[in-house]
Amino acid sequence: MTTDTPDPGNAGTRTHGVVSALLWASLGVVSTLLGMAAAHLVAALLVPSSSPVLAVGSQVIDLTPTPMKEWAIRQFGTADKLILVGSVILVVLALAGVAGVLARRRLAYGAGLLVALVLLAAVAAVNQGGVTDLLPSLVAAVVGVASLWWLHGKASATRAGADAAPASSTSGATPSRRGVLIAAGALAAAAAVLGGAGRFITTLRTGNVDIALPAPADPAGAFPEGLEGKFKDITPLRVSNADFYRVDTRLDTPVIDQDTWTLTIDGDVEKEIELTFDDLLAMDLIERDITMTCVSNSVGGEFVGSARWLGVRLTDLLDMAGVGDKADQIYTTDFDGMTISTPLDLATDGRDAMIAIGMNGEALPRAHGFPARMIVPGLYGFISATKWITRITLTTYADKSAYWTDRDWATDAPIKVSTRIDTPASLAQLSTGENVIGGVAWAQQLGGVDQVQVRIDGGAWKDAEMGPSVNNDYWRQWFYRWDASEGQHTVAARAISGDGTTQTPARALPFPEGASGIQELRVTVG
Numbered sequence: 001m002t003t004d005t006p007d008p009g010n011a012g013t014r015t016h017g018v019v020s021a022l023l024w025a026s027l028g029v030v031s032t033l034l035g036m037a038a039a040h041l042v043a044a045l046l047v048p049s050s051s052p053v054l055a056v057g058s059q060v061i062d063l064t065p066t067p068m069k070e071w072a073i074r075q076f077g078t079a080d081k082l083i084l085v086g087s088v089i090l091v092v093l094a095l096a097g098v099a100g101v102l103a104r105r106r107l108a109y110g111a112g113l114l115v116a117l118v119l120l121a122a123v124a125a126v127n128q129g130g131v132t133d134l135l136p137s138l139v140a141a142v143v144g145v146a147s148l149w150w151l152h153g154k155a156s157a158t159r160a161g162a163d164a165a166p167a168s169s170t171s172g173a174t175p176s177r178r179g180v181l182i183a184a185g186a187l188a189a190a191a192a193v194l195g196g197a198g199r200f201i202t203t204l205r206t207g208n209v210d211i212a213l214p215a216p217a218d219p220a221g222a223f224p225e226g227l228e229g230k231f232k233d234i235t236p237l238r239v240s241n242a243d244f245y246r247v248d249t250r251l252d253t254p255v256i257d258q259d260t261w262t263l264t265i266d267g268d269v270e271k272e273i274e275l276t277f278d279d280l281l282a283m284d285l286i287e288r289d290i291t292m293t294c295v296s297n298s299v300g301g302e303f304v305g306s307a308r309w310l311g312v313r314l315t316d317l318l319d320m321a322g323v324g325d326k327a328d329q330i331y332t333t334d335f336d337g338m339t340i341s342t343p344l345d346l347a348t349d350g351r352d353a354m355i356a357i358g359m360n361g362e363a364l365p366r367a368h369g370f371p372a373r374m375i376v377p378g379l380y381g382f383i384s385a386t387k388w389i390t391r392i393t394l395t396t397y398a399d400k401s402a403y404w405t406d407r408d409w410a411t412d413a414p415i416k417v418s419t420r421i422d423t424p425a426s427l428a429q430l431s432t433g434e435n436v437i438g439g440v441a442w443a444q445q446l447g448g449v450d451q452v453q454v455r456i457d458g459g460a461w462k463d464a465e466m467g468p469s470v471n472n473d474y475w476r477q478w479f480y481r482w483d484a485s486e487g488q489h490t491v492a493a494r495a496i497s498g499d500g501t502t503q504t505p506a507r508a509l510p511f512p513e514g515a516s517g518i519q520e521l522r523v524t525v526g
């Protein structure tokens with residue numbers, strides 16, 4: 001039994017207390033929502049990543065230990081970022097509720113908590129970007145506190161009215177409480193409108209850039225017809241830009257102006273050079289069909305894709321600058337300071353490494369690195385595929401370490417031979433008789449995929465039928481006609497590369513140099 005409650009026996013008063021605490025909490029939440037929405041809109045117009053929620057989210061990504069990040073990617077796949085942003089918003093709104101309840105005591109307490117929250121976001125924004133990224137946080141603070149002040153005024157008037165009235169007539173305060181709710185509702189609606197506008201503007205700004213790309217001096221040649229026409233569940237031989245997997249540390253899609261963008265080559269070079277986008281367009285371009293793979297892809301996972309890339313041969317650029325004799329690392333930096341390291345010897349061993357400006361006949365989509373990115377066949381993306389690249393520094397591993405190196409990932413990580421079963425799906429319900437098992441397999445820089453084999457119920461490995469071979473850096477589709485009998489079955493697949501490497505059954509998690517093992521799934525027939 002509490003003794004400090006003025007009227008402990010009166011359940012009605014207690015309920016009333018809870019209701020009004022909830023009401024006050026909602027005032028904090030609404031004020032915060034409006035502040036966040038206004039800030040999001042301002043950020044959308046300036047620098048999208050400076051939106052307070054995204055800035056805090058990015059800071060969380062940077063600070064999260066690698067094992068936890070890997071766990072999140074394994075659990076949530078491509079939804080990991082949505083879940084991160086959702087969690088940040090939930091935590092913020094919970095604290096906003098507390099701020100609302102505090103404001104009931106004294107406006108300054110609630111406002112103080114809101115300002116503290118915004119300060120965190122401001123620190124994250126400056127840390128992630130720069131001082132110029134402070135503006136959205138400032139807007140969030142002003143709008144959030146002003147809203148809380150306004151709602152506080154209305155609600156306090158209600159409370160004063162209720163307190164003045166005799167206890168029996170609390171219902172008499174309802175009309176003005178409704179007034180508070182209407183005010184809060186209006187602010188919530190305003191938040192939805194501002195947030196929606198921010199979203200709309202972001203969508204407009206992050207749309208693809210329509211640039212006429214020059215014809216390649218060294219074209220990729222004819223592209224064969226894939227198996228997807230025959231078996232619709234097998235991944236298309238070429239993945240469209242819209243369907244291509246996306247993996248990076250960002251929560252926004254960078255908006256970079258190709259007219260002011262430059263690419264600098266410096267470090268251990270004879271002469272430092274700086275190129276514009278037009279300079280790249282004027283150079284000899286190569287066009288290549290290349291399969292990209294993410295080191296975080298688990299066996300059978302979705303972080304792998306194949307496209308036709310257009311770009312300047314990396315060695316052409318390095319030759320312009322003249323690489324010195326000390327460098328062993330290509331240390332690339334994106335527009336925002338993110339760094340990726342690539343072994344110099346591998347990138348310059350004759351493979352088709354390039355600074356790409358085109359993907360599947362269009363300029364790079366903004367999500368995939370516009371205006372330019374690196375592509376190196378045979379190396380996982382995290383040590384080769386720098387998007388939004390602005391600097392190529394020739395240096396040594398002893399002198400400089402990149403983002404993932406600092407997080408204990410391998411620095412030398414060739415892509416492992418692997419295959420993915422696209423169909424049937426895991427736990428699928430199939431009919432007896434012929435079922436097509438099919439998928440894609442890759443063995444970049446290992447002679448391409450020679451053969452895929454399928455194993456049913458742990459029996460003997462049987463050769464699948466192979467789709468067309470595009471080149472050794474490109475994946476290959478395959479299918480196997482299976483005469484399925486009633487019951488539970490397991491289906492497994494493995495790839496064998498052109499140089500004779502058989503996909504290993506030894507299981508490894510993605511960290512620190514890529515997953516391995518055999519994908520095996522369970523299906524029910526009948």
Ligand SMILES: Nc1nc2c(c(=O)[nH]1)N[C@H]1C(S)=C(S)[C@@H](COP(=O)(O)O)O[C@H]1N2
Nearest residue numbers: 245246247248249294334381382385386387
């Ligand atoms: N600037 C930048 N480039 C980046 C990354 C990043 O986080 N930032 N992620 C890398 C990783 S891990 C991969 S697998 C590829 C993915 O490229 P995609 O999103 O175009 O598929 O981009 C690479 N390039």
Ligand SMILES: [Mo]
Nearest residue numbers: 294295381382
């Ligand atoms: Mo990756």
